[in-house]
Amino acid sequence: xxxxxxxxxxxxxxxxxxxxxxxxxxxxxxxxxxxxxxxxxxxxxxxxxxxxxxxxxxxxxxxxxxxxxxxxxxxxxxxxxxxxxxxxxxxxxxxxxxxxxxxxxxxxxxxxxxxxxxxxxxxxx
Numbered sequence: 106x107x108x109x110x111x112x113x114x115x116x117x118x119x120x121x122x123x124x125x126x127x128x129x130x131x132x133x134x135x136x137x138x139x140x141x142x143x144x145x146x147x148x149x150x151x152x153x154x155x156x157x158x159x160x161x162x163x164x165x166x167x168x169x170x171x172x173x174x175x176x177x178x179x180x181x182x183x184x185x186x187x188x189x190x191x192x193x194x195x196x197x198x199x200x201x202x203x204x205x206x207x208x209x210x211x212x213x214x215x216x217x218x219x220x221x222x223x224x225x226x227x228x229x230x
Contacts, residue, residue, distance in 0.1 A: 107176055108143055108144070109143075109180060110141035110142055110143045110169065110170055110176070110180035110181075111141065111143075112141065112142050112143070112144070112195070113139050113140075113141065113142075113195075114139070114140055114141070114142050114167065114193050114194070114195050115137035115138070115139055115140075115193065115194040115195075116137060116138050116139075116140050116184070116185070116187065116191065116192075116193060117134040117135060117136075117137050117191060117192040117193070117194070118134065118135040118138075118184075118185045118188075118191055119132075119133075119134055119135075119188065119189075119190035119191050119192075120133050120134060120135045121133060121190075132190075134191075134192055137194065138184055140169070140182055140183065140184075141169070141170075141179070141180055141181075141182075142167040142168060142169045142195075142223075143167070143168040143169060143170065143180075143220065144167070144168055145165060145166065145167060145168075146165070146166030146167060146168050146222050147164075147165065147166050148163070148164075148165045148166075149163070149164055149165070150162065150163045150164075151164075159229075159230035160228065160229065160230035161228075161229050161230060162226065162227070162228055162229075163200075163226065163227040163228075163229070164203075164224070164225070164226050165200060165224075165225045165226070165227070166222050166223060166224050166225060167193070167195070167222070167223050167225065168220045168221070168222055168223075169181075169182045169206075169220065169221050169223060170182060170219070170220055170221075171206075171208075171219060171220070171221050174219050174220075175219070182221065186205075186206065187202050187205075187206055187223050188202065188205065189202055189203065189204060189205075190202065193223070193225055198227060199227065200225035200226060200227045201225065201226055201227070202223060202224070202225060203224040203225060203226050204224055206221035206222065206223050207221065207222040207223075207224065208221060209221070209222065
């Protein structure tokens with residue numbers, strides 16, 4: 106049984122465009138490309154317990170089928186592999202990619218469903 110990739114994610118690939126006068130990289134992202142993901146891998150938020158502290162951190166992960174998977178082509182990830190500094194927009198919320206995709210093709214259990222986990226974060230406040 107294969108789980109369909111039904112949910113949309115907008116992938117904004119990082120495309121730094123050189124350095125400014127101070128030697129800092131100039132941030133820029135490519136236009137978003139809509140791709141599919143299977144499901145949330147997890148989703149959690151840490152809100153401070155101290156009054157007056159407004160910052161919270163959301164960590165999440167999504168599962169996607171890699172480009173060379175054995176599922177229908179419209180469910181597979183295509184184009185650029187997600188990388189740090191890329192951004193993903195899901196249901197209007199913008200997340201930043203953390204690290205490289207985690208591969209699940211060398212799992213200890215027997216699986217015929219190859220997938221990647223893309224780790225995401227969002228800092229508010």
